[in-house]
Amino acid sequence: MPAFRPRTISLAAALSLACAGHALAQKQYDPGASDNEIKIGNIMPYSGPASAYGIAGIIEAAYFRMINDQGGINGRKISFISYDDAYNPSKAVEQARKLVESDEVLVVFNPLGTPSNAAIQKYLNIKKVPQLFVAAGATYFGNHKAFPWTMAWQPPYESEGRIYAKYLLNEKPDAKIAVLYQNDDLGKDVLKGLKDGLGDKASAMLVAAESYEVTEPTIDSHVINLKASGADTFISVTTPKSAVQSIRKVAELGWKPLYIQGYASASISSVLKPAGQEISQGILSAYYAKDGSDPQWDNDPGMQRFYAFLAKYAPDARRNDISVVYGYGAAQTMVQVLKQAGDDLTRANVMKQAASLKDFAPDTMLPGVKLNTSATDFYPIEQLQMMRFKGDKWELFGPVISGEINR
Known part of the structure; x- marks a missing residue:
């Protein structure tokens, strides 16, 4: 019996190495992702006629800082690169090209404005770069057949x-x-x-x-x-x-x-x-989201997390600005998708995970409003409550x- 021990040890070692090799092989990256980092691009109107919406980008940046302080996503820190397009479609195209070709981001997340998103949609789909959780409600931002790399977030108009x-x-x-x-x-x-x-x-x-x-x-x-x-x-x-x-x-x-x-x-x-x-x-x-200044949500667990986030990471932000609530919810959804993606941080898998949300409810959603997507449903939210x-x-x-x- 002892004569067989070397073989047993050798076989166990081989199996161990094979498993380790398989685990390493499961790590897959596209530009913008690595063992240590995930690059997320963003385009916001920090100036121009729609500059009131720019606070959403500031809140998203703050949310990702909080995630990084908590250790990142599966050990990877988020690098959030956000540019101003002044609500100008031609400027949005310029910034999208910079994010993809120079910064080499994994995704372009939550770019804001219907005109700007329409201007960059074809380019990002040709490049097969996720235009993910678009901050605009035009119906064609959820047209999965024509634009498989573009997904809406908010309810379509x-x-x-x-x-x-x-x-x-x-x-x-x-x-x-x-x-x-x-x-x-x-x-x-x-x-x-x-x-x-x-x-x-x-x-x-x-x-x-x-x-x-x-x-x-x-x-x-x-x-x-x-x-x-x-x-x-x-x-x-x-x-x-x-x-x-x-x-x-x-x-x-x-x-x-x-x-x-x-x-x-x-x-x-x-x-x-x-x-x-x-x-x-x-x-x-x-x-579809809670009013950040409404006291009825003071004891709501999700909003308590939202208030704690604001106190530490965005103390100057106004609770009653819907764009503040919006930025938090969108960023939380992006983090959920990246968590689901695990070590397969290819652009294709990110889109696959975005199209696999099941009853996901960010902290800021109204009761009864849940995000659901599928390979044939690129509209995560289609419910509203009158107010x-x-x-x-x-x-x-x-x-x-x-x-x-x-x-």
Whole structure:
């Protein structure tokens, strides 16, 4: 029996080496990933007409710093590279090329703005670089067939329009609706979703719609025209600067419609308070995340983690800015995907994991709102809950409403 011992030891050693070799072989990297680092690229409008959204990028950077302080993701530290595009599509293309060809990031995460994302979408898909968790709600950012390297995060704007339609059909079926919308995919998609949701009642209920360009210094003339239509319901699908102007002009005209503000500009700190807290009373919107300043969430475990994060990593950030809540939730989702990816940090596997989210609920999501994706579903969030601005905060009401769109 002792004569066989060397062979046994040799066999055990061989098996051990084989297992170790297999474990090492499982580590796979594309540009932007290594044993020690994961490079994440980002594009934000830190300047320009949509600069109010730039805080989202600052919060994301802070969140990744917290993750690094906790040891990183599977032992790897995140290197977050974020550039300003000033909400300019041509600048976004320049920054995307820099991130991919110079910085060699693994993914371009949460680039913000419909025009900018549309401008870089084809390039990133040709390069097979994930354009992951896009910070814009245009429907084609979830078109998995045409753009398999692009995935949405927030609810598509068509879903938002459908949800407003469901609400109005139930609560005000005789509404005469006027819509002010930004002349890009933000505005056009919400309007399409609204029309689709109203169905055969759309022609009777939708009495006026006017578009505006983001470069227009004021939208006052559009609001005047929409009031003249005789509408008793006003939907403002605007970015922050124009949203503020819209609220003020409606008040100045003495118009008293049922006022719905698109969720892209439902921020208390960057829209409602600058417009005027008193004249913003009663405005409706819909959202999928908790209001960071609402005391009803003080004992919520997820929001307690959010508050602790702000206190340590972003003490100057305002809790009532939806872009602050947004940045935290998006970053938390990105971290979840990278955790699922394990040691296979190829771009293809990152996309595979992003398309494998099952009932994932970031700390900041409203109860009942969960992120689900699949190989044929690139819209993680398709639910909203209606809310009304009262006092100094949003008050949620009614059920969580689904606005799923046909794929």
